[in-house]
Amino acid sequence: MTDHSAHMRHALQLAMRGLGNVWPNPAVGCVLVNGGRIVGRGWTQTGGRPHAERMALYHAGAAARGAVAYVTLEPCAHHGMTPPCAAGLIEAGVSHVFSALTDPDPRVAGKGHAMLRAAGVKVDEGLCAEEARVLNRGFLKRVTQGLPLVTLKLATTLDGRIATASGESRWITGADARRAVHLMRMTHDAVMVGSGTVLADDPDLTVRDMGVMRQPVRVVVDSGLRAAPFGRLGQTARDVPVWMLHGPGVDGQDWAATGAHLIKVPLVAGHLDLRAGLAALAAQGMTRVFCEGGAGLAAALIGAGLVDELVTFTAGAVIGAEGRGAVGPMGLHALADAPRLRLVSQTAVGGDVQTVWRFD
Incomplete structure (x- = not known):
């Protein structure tokens, strides 16, 4: 049969x-x-x-x-x-x-x-x-809701820290976990970070050592275009696409000169309207966005109910309260208001633990 x-x-x-x-x-x-x-x-x-x-x-x-x-x-x-x-x-x-x-x-x-x-x-x-x-589910969400699927990745210590008080974060997790992150980048249309991450780390955000045919678009959420265009992203924008989500009334000529694609997004209470930003990405065909931080962007996305899946890589290390938290302030005053997630899987990746959660 x-x-x-x-x-x-x-x-x-x-x-x-x-x-x-x-x-x-x-x-x-x-x-x-x-x-x-x-x-x-x-x-x-x-x-x-x-x-x-x-x-x-x-x-x-x-x-x-x-x-x-x-x-x-x-x-x-x-x-x-x-x-x-x-x-x-x-x-x-x-x-x-x-x-x-x-x-x-x-x-x-x-x-x-x-x-x-x-x-x-x-x-x-x-x-x-x-x-x-x-x-x-990314394609289905884009067609039915006008938004891409958003996967948020956090790499933390056991006590939920992403860096020391001085900002040192390389490397909290091991080589196997970092390779797993590159595999995840490879299965998404875009990798997204906030301007703070660009200013602090000058990241490349490409998939490396995987033999990929098509690199993900690199998206920066930067309401005031604070990130300098002469960093790694700006220097490579003509080779691997860079899309800048920015607010109104800012001069984007320097970024445009690098070949970056500028997308103007309205502000809400002085901050970039992330729902509108994601809708703009979906309108241009994006179905799957992989967000790699930082803490402020993570908090804003979770608080707005825009994260579909949370993937954490937890290292066997402890930094302490003076370290930088993985998620920024969310303005919660009651435990009942905290978003709840459903555990999907938990796997050892080298010396670290990968956990996948979904917001259902």
């Missing part, structure tokens, strides 16, 4: 290869099975084209006729840079399509399934739906 779930999970594993590389498109995987044998497989390619179904059909060739397709998201039904994938599956003679999710994009939203059924292709929806929803 065919294990349909196993084939869909195979497709989901393929889809993961697109995370961070395919925005504004979703990361999709496709497996074609004929006579109990996998004859084609594919995933959305860097930049969003070709789509997963087209790649799988290309590899299958004539063996696609009569095959069963396992696709992690409803095949598209609209003409873009290429014809609809639903039409491609029909033309190739695929007999049966299992899809994990209906695509909420108004250009698709059931039209792909309807096109397949109208052509006599059998369609089953909802196979491994929850796994597919988790995989593409």
Whole structure:
């Protein structure tokens, strides 16, 4: 008996290869099975084209006729840079399509399934739906809420400190944890920090030693454009994109001269409106943002309810109360007002502990 779930999970594993590389498109995987044998497989390619179904059909060739397709998201039904994938599956003679999710994009939203059924292709929806929803929750959030998924990363000591009183923070966690952070950067469309982090650390924020095809956009939340444009970010802005979220009434000519992309965001109570800033990123296609601090930005995002997932790397070290806290002031006066998170996983990473929490 065919294990349909196993084939869909195979497709989901393929889809993961697109995370961070395919925005504004979703990361999709496709497996074609004929006579109990996998004859084609594919995933959305860097930049969003070709789509997963087209790649799988290309590899299958004539063996696609009569095959069963396992696709992690409803095949598209609209003409873009290429014809609809639903039409491609029909033309190739695929007999049966299992899809994990209906695509909420108004250009698709059931039209792909309807096109397949109208052509006599059998369609089953909802196979491994929850796994597919988790995989593409960034794309789904952008389409349905106009915001990207936000993952907040904190690297701390056992007592929740990110630096000594003097600001020394390299390195609290070990090499394995730092490598894990680069892997996480790689699966996001953008890496975001506040201006304080840029001023203190002059970070690079790229993915290193991973052989990536597409670097994440480097986003700086800097209402007054305090960060100097002659640091690492400004010097490399023409090679790896830098987007500056800034407030109104500031002179951005020096940053613009580096090749950075300037996005004006309104202020609320004297601070950058982070919801509006994230909405601006989503409007330009971003689905997944990886925030690496600092403490003020972390507090503001959590306080505004804009963080979807919190990932902590905890080192076996203690700094004490004079050290700098991982999260800035949030103005809470009662424990009942503290945001609550759901534990997802906890893993040893070298000598440190990685913990994943979700705000549900």
